[in-house]
Amino acid sequence: MNISQEDAQASLSTxxxxxxxxQKAIASAYANPSLIMWGILWIVAFTSTHFYxxxxxxxxxxxxxxxxxxxxxxxxxxxxxSPIKETSSHKSGWRISALWIFLxxxxxxxxxxxxxxxxxxxxxxxxTAAMFAYIVMGLWFDNRFMIVLGLALxxxxxxxxxxxxxxxxxWMALVGGGTLxxxxxxxxxxxx
Amino acid sequence: MxxxxxxxxxxxxxxxxxxxxxxxxxxxxxxxxxxxxxxLTDGNLGAHLTKLEEAGFVKIEKTFVARKPCSFISATGKxxxxxxxxxxxxxxxxxxxxx
Numbered sequence: 001m002n003i004s005q006e007d008a009q010a011s012l013s014t015x016x017x018x019x020x021x022x023q024k025a026i027a028s029a030y031a032n033p034s035l036i037m038w039g040i041l042w043i044v045a046f047t048s049t050h051f052y053x054x055x056x057x058x059x060x061x062x063x064x065x066x067x068x069x070x071x072x073x074x075x076x077x078x079x080x081x082s083p084i085k086e087t088s089s090h091k092s093g094w095r096i097s098a099l100w101i102f103l104x105x106x107x108x109x110x111x112x113x114x115x116x117x118x119x120x121x122x123x124x125x126x127x128t129a130a131m132f133a134y135i136v137m138g139l140w141f142d143n144r145f146m147i148v149l150g151l152a153l154x155x156x157x158x159x160x161x162x163x164x165x166x167x168x169x170x171w172m173a174l175v176g177g178g179t180l181x182x183x184x185x186x187x188x189x190x191x192x
Numbered sequence: 193m194x195x196x197x198x199x200x201x202x203x204x205x206x207x208x209x210x211x212x213x214x215x216x217x218x219x220x221x222x223x224x225x226x227x228x229x230x231x232l233t234d235g236n237l238g239a240h241l242t243k244l245e246e247a248g249f250v251k252i253e254k255t256f257v258a259r260k261p262c263s264f265i266s267a268t269g270k271x272x273x274x275x276x277x278x279x280x281x282x283x284x285x286x287x288x289x290x291x
Contacts, residue, residue, distance in 0.1 A: 001196045008285040011206060015279065018210035018230070025229055026214075083225030084215065085264050 024187075027143075030078040032188040037070050039181025046173035056119055096137065103133050120168050124161040127176065128154050153179055194280035199247045201278065204232065204240045209275045212250060212267035220253060220264035241265060249274055
């Protein structure tokens with residue numbers, strides 16, 4: 001069987017397009033509600049913290065609990081309705097959960113080692129550590145989108161921390177929360 | 193030197209295999225979802241899947257979900273190997289003219 005270079009190039013382009021389209025369509029089912037939820041939580045938590053700074057700890061604890069439960073519910077619903085069936089036990093879900101549990105444990109350990117620190121330092125540290133986990137997941141699943149999102153939010157956190165310290169929480173609500181929310185919305189509209 | 197595969201090279205079957213390869217080895221996709229994803233008709237997808245199944249490249253598992261018949265499709269190990277070789281052959285053809 002012989003084909004021209006142009007045909008070979010066209011076939012390879014088709015393959016790349018279909019693989020990308022399939023991966024995006026599958027990911028969009030759970031990625032977009034999860035990102036939209038986390039975006040709203042970031043916006044609410046950071047805006048509340050700006051105005052009620054003394055309650056920051058409780059606000060962010062509440063955000064973590066609501067976000068954790070919400071994420072578990074979204075993934076549970078996705079698995080129940082998913083067009084993809086697993087023929088043997090899938091370890092990725094457990095590995096992702098383990099990654100985040102270990103990250104939470106290590107964040108507590110690192111914070112105990114680094115104390116004393118200000119509330120904003122603590123917050124920026126946790127945000128960048130969470131974004132590091134996004135980058136790890138992106139490398140793990142060969143997903144450039146997650147890597148770019150992790151890097152963009154890390155950069156946004158650093159800009160807020162170093163250049164806009166007085167408005168850090170509002171900046172994080174607008175840029176951080178807005179990016180998560182907007183990304184979720186973009187995936188919902190474009191990745192179907 | 194990698195060889196092109198006649199069965200996989202057909203445009204619709206190339207799309208089907210590309211989509212199935214995107215899944216993990218332990219995952220199967222619902223027939224209806226695959227049909228919508230690739231914008232194919234029932235008959236078209238069914239006919240090409242039969243060809244791929246006859247070649248041993250895909251596995252079709254018929255089952256019932258909520259009392260409705262449902263087919264789940266996955267790429268076999270043989271199908272994944274054949275697809276990889278086909279892609280390697282395409283790359284060789286492309287690179288052969290760039291040297």
